Amino acid sequence: MSPDDWHLTENLDAFLARAEDFLQSRPALHTVQLTVTEALRTRGDAYGPDAPVFGLLEQAGEVRATFLRTPPRRLSVTPLTPEEADSLAVRLADLGHLLPGVNADHDTAISFAEAWQRHTGTIPTLHERERLYRLGTLTPPEPFPGGRGRVAGERDREQLMLWHREFVTDIGGTPSADNSSWADTRIAHERVTLWETPDGTPVSMAGRTPMVAGQIRVAPVYTPAHLRGRGYAGAATVEVSRAALAAGAAEVLLFADLANPTSIGLYQRIGYRPIADFAVYDF
Known part of the structure; x- marks a missing residue:
């Protein structure tokens, strides 16, 4: 897997055109990204000084994972394998992104935090553990x-x-x-x-x-x-x-x-x- 498999954009419509079906396929696990993108779509371009950044991992024409970040908030990521988390960390680090943190399912959050430390030297600190309920x-x-x-x-x-x-x-x-x-x-x-x-x-x-x-x-x-x-x-x-x-x-x-x-x-x-x-x- 190459870090270049991650595609980034600041265009919400372009992101949703490719990622919406994937996000809606597991609405519970993807609840944060679904609600954030809906709020952004309703709000229009009133983002403030820093535009959101969206990304998706696409292989063989299929979306496998997505992320978003609405500054100054932490990176939000859908479930990733350790390899996918590492490739995302490389991609964002190479592009010079400065992240305040990550919010994801337990295993993904750990994998990405460890990868971010490997590639940037930044030491992660656990802020909170949460449980999602239905x-x-x-x-x-x-x-x-x-x-x-x-x-x-x-x-x-x-x-x-x-x-x-x-x-x-x-x-x-x-x-x-x-x-x-x-x-x-x-x-x-x-x-x-x-x-x-x-x-x-x-x-x-x-x-x-x-x-x-x-x-x-x-x-x-x-x-x-x-x-x-x-x-x-x-x-x-x-x-x-x-x-x-x-x-x-x-x-x-x-x-x-x-x-x-x-x-x-x-x-x-x-x-x-x-x-x-x-x-x-x-x-």
Whole structure:
């Protein structure tokens, strides 16, 4: 296998023309790339200062794997063999790409991180281990907190901006200086569900991605620290999962941090079942 088997482009339409069928062939394992490319397609050319980079591995006219990177985020890669991971690392290193990290299924992430270290001397650091879950039978947890779920609207804009900033900080990300576009997009498309107490106070949120290839992913789920342990996140997740099913999703997915056994136990009680483990490395 040659590193030149990897074809790179900054043109989203050109990438999807060759890679879309491959991505849709395994919508659960490819959920990140499906949802990111759908968001980019909806947004048009409003990428910011750094354009995304897309790539695909094509052999004998068949797409075998893909990657994308939307700066400043990490490289996202579909499952690769160690040989394929090595060839991608060589290709990107030879082109002078500076990567902040990689996010992929567990084995691919390890293979690419090791290859990147071999070819660039950069030492990878494990940032997070995640597990991808698929919803089976939705089962509200017991006891269920008092209150109700409702779709976030314009009056919740400041709340969503604050909670999104806090969520990104919680997971070790870098908060954006402007969370308004994140909130505005989700309000416009009714993609965040709030759980509120009987007096109408919002206490938790759960978002969902647009439906692509029949799958919707629940993200993010967030409850402020001082309100945790009361069942609010579970209630919000149940409500947003119901919304995803009502929208016609064949698969409802979510990622859970393996370092958070409380969340993992909650999602399993609700009815989510594990599909695959993922890993995130920083370079």
